[in-house]
Amino acid sequence: MTGQSGLTSRRGFMRAGLAAGVALPAIATMARAQGGPDPLITEVQDWARYLGDGVDASPYGMPIRFESDVIRRNVSWLTADTISSINFTPIHQLDGTITPAGCAFERHHSGAIELAKPDYRLMINGLVERELIFTYEDLERFPRSQGVYFCECAANSGMEWAGAQLNGSQFTHGMIHNMEYVGVPLKTLLAEAGVKLEGKWIFVEGADASSNGRSIPIEKAVDDVMVAFKANGEALRKEHGYPARLVVPGWEGNLWVKWLRRIEVTAGPVESREETSKYTDTLANGISRKWTWVMDAKSVVTAPSPQVGIKHGPGPMVITGLAWSGRGAITRVDVSTDGGKNWSAARLAQPGAPMAMTRFYLDHVWNGEEMLLQSRAVDDTGYVQPTKTALREIRGENSIYHNNAIQTWWIKKDGSAENVEVS
Amino acid sequence: MLKSRKAAALLIVLAASSAAAQTQVPQTDAEPAAVQSFGLGRPALPEEVAAWDKDVSPDGTGLPEGFGDVATGEERYLEHCAACHGDFAEGLDNWPALSGGEGTLDRADPEKTVGSYWPYLSTVWDYVHHSMPFGNAQILTADETYAITAYLLYSNALVEDDFVLSKDNFTEIEMPNAAGFVEDDRADVEYPIFTAEPCMENCKESVEITMNASVLDVTPGDDSAAPDAATEDGTAVAPVN
Numbered sequence: 001m002t003g004q005s006g007l008t009s010r011r012g013f014m015r016a017g018l019a020a021g022v023a024l025p026a027i028a029t030m031a032r033a034q035g036g037p038d039p040l041i042t043e044v045q046d047w048a049r050y051l052g053d054g055v056d057a058s059p060y061g062m063p064i065r066f067e068s069d070v071i072r073r074n075v076s077w078l079t080a081d082t083i084s085s086i087n088f089t090p091i092h093q094l095d096g097t098i099t100p101a102g103c104a105f106e107r108h109h110s111g112a113i114e115l116a117k118p119d120y121r122l123m124i125n126g127l128v129e130r131e132l133i134f135t136y137e138d139l140e141r142f143p144r145s146q147g148v149y150f151c152e153c154a155a156n157s158g159m160e161w162a163g164a165q166l167n168g169s170q171f172t173h174g175m176i177h178n179m180e181y182v183g184v185p186l187k188t189l190l191a192e193a194g195v196k197l198e199g200k201w202i203f204v205e206g207a208d209a210s211s212n213g214r215s216i217p218i219e220k221a222v223d224d225v226m227v228a229f230k231a232n233g234e235a236l237r238k239e240h241g242y243p244a245r246l247v248v249p250g251w252e253g254n255l256w257v258k259w260l261r262r263i264e265v266t267a268g269p270v271e272s273r274e275e276t277s278k279y280t281d282t283l284a285n286g287i288s289r290k291w292t293w294v295m296d297a298k299s300v301v302t303a304p305s306p307q308v309g310i311k312h313g314p315g316p317m318v319i320t321g322l323a324w325s326g327r328g329a330i331t332r333v334d335v336s337t338d339g340g341k342n343w344s345a346a347r348l349a350q351p352g353a354p355m356a357m358t359r360f361y362l363d364h365v366w367n368g369e370e371m372l373l374q375s376r377a378v379d380d381t382g383y384v385q386p387t388k389t390a391l392r393e394i395r396g397e398n399s400i401y402h403n404n405a406i407q408t409w410w411i412k413k414d415g416s417a418e419n420v421e422v423s
Numbered sequence: 424m425l426k427s428r429k430a431a432a433l434l435i436v437l438a439a440s441s442a443a444a445q446t447q448v449p450q451t452d453a454e455p456a457a458v459q460s461f462g463l464g465r466p467a468l469p470e471e472v473a474a475w476d477k478d479v480s481p482d483g484t485g486l487p488e489g490f491g492d493v494a495t496g497e498e499r500y501l502e503h504c505a506a507c508h509g510d511f512a513e514g515l516d517n518w519p520a521l522s523g524g525e526g527t528l529d530r531a532d533p534e535k536t537v538g539s540y541w542p543y544l545s546t547v548w549d550y551v552h553h554s555m556p557f558g559n560a561q562i563l564t565a566d567e568t569y570a571i572t573a574y575l576l577y578s579n580a581l582v583e584d585d586f587v588l589s590k591d592n593f594t595e596i597e598m599p600n601a602a603g604f605v606e607d608d609r610a611d612v613e614y615p616i617f618t619a620e621p622c623m624e625n626c627k628e629s630v631e632i633t634m635n636a637s638v639l640d641v642t643p644g645d646d647s648a649a650p651d652a653a654t655e656d657g658t659a660v661a662p663v664n
Binding site: 073074075076077079080083084109110123124125126130131132133134138141142163164165166167168171191192203205209210211213261262264266268269270271272273276277280282284285286287288289290291292293294296306334338339340341342343344372376378381382383384385386390394397398410418419420421422423 | 460461463464465466467471472475476478479480481482516517518519528529531532533535537540541542543545546549550553554557558560561603604605606607608609612613614616617618619620621622623624625626627629630631632633634635636637639641642643
């Protein structure tokens, strides 16, 4: 074809430019700054002339390479190793409420194990009429339920108790994900085994070495707990408990036992390591709360935030964030731009749903001055998200878990943002 | 929490004999009916239950026959545990300390160990037996677990060096912090305070910044590399381990 060589070399130049970073936008910006036409419009671009990928190029797709920074991140100094550790969901770059499974946070105690469906067994034993073994195929034959729920690590925001420490909502609030689950109600499985009258608790454990055993009162077990095998439409990811995990709406993430292998009906709590040594909350006087299962109402502004500065200068902008409550639905989120002196009700993208994430927006006109951004969630019990000062007055600074305090971002005149505390 | 009436109704349903008819639990469209039995699954064999049901409760329920003394425990401990937890259970590097920290729970930087914090000895036995050594779990016999548990008691100065721990005397051991826990009391202590219509306008006279994260500078960069001065100033908190 005529002109092919010239076009090919131009294409090579464009590729090189893109690979080098922002050559093309810079050229375009320069042209526009001089009042000239935008070459991205006036010149035919490669993607408007040549062909894109075929439908066989990626049977299971990944995000486009320009989004390669939207990833889980690890904070290496938090834990002794990366096996019994945590990573963080990039909530600062997400919108809406559903967390893509591929970047939804992980927390393991003995690593993410590989457990195939044919090797999967689920045991129900203890104070039941019939001790039973289910295969994975058995689980799929029970009537199913579906629900969208947040899973928040009890330690989410735990590094912030003693002060402002990590610069970014991913790190301060990213031990959380929100997915649409499909599975079997736990009460259906318990009915199959027949719970005896003296069965007041269940003890659940995973197939991994850590087991992550936890005790749950039977009232919660037969209310809304689910044995889930699908999340966001597909099988659970390996790191999220494939092929089956417990979903415990509104309750701390540690109870959401992954790679679930056994449900024991018991007369009393087992008081396992994960509910004595860990997931107990020490108060200032040295006494510790135990069985702090529910995650209270909480919110955070995800953008602008330290990882997402304002780059467009003064004028119209979107302030957005997430709110959630383990005790019901979010009914309102207030936003302050002046550190809590004055508040205005944000717009909820959808009405709040019980024990699920809610997206809020405040459409704002920024005057270019400093802001102290805060958000404050209210749930349908009337509970209002407290300040960190108010929580510290009751608990002190050593409870590690259950920090649902109001977060402040200091937005500076240059549009950059920092994690701060205010009076 | 749940309305107890609803829970009681469900419990009666769940406890019903296999001859019972279909349940009368009110259900939403989103909720499948909880019928009595689908006939799915198979009976668990005693050997299978024994292989997986090994948890131990504070009253000793679940403890197998067996015993172990401090000296044997020290041998096993040095063989399997000391590389991470230190010869005297004091902890190495960032690995957990299993002894020490007595009297620190109400201080600014509490040190929580088996001796200073854990309420029940049953948890020590159960967790070690099921999940330790880290990376090679479920290799310890019942007797080895009794012995290592005895050594941990000794390391925390709770027994003498000739102590023998067994199924028979297990529940006689009272841990120092057994009374150090209260059930979740947020409903009484916090919810009334935080359930009030909040201020919307002119809520404060002034606002001052009192803490800055950039001062600490422990946030990973784009390369996710470890920060240079991680916890040198003692203000960084490691909430998970």
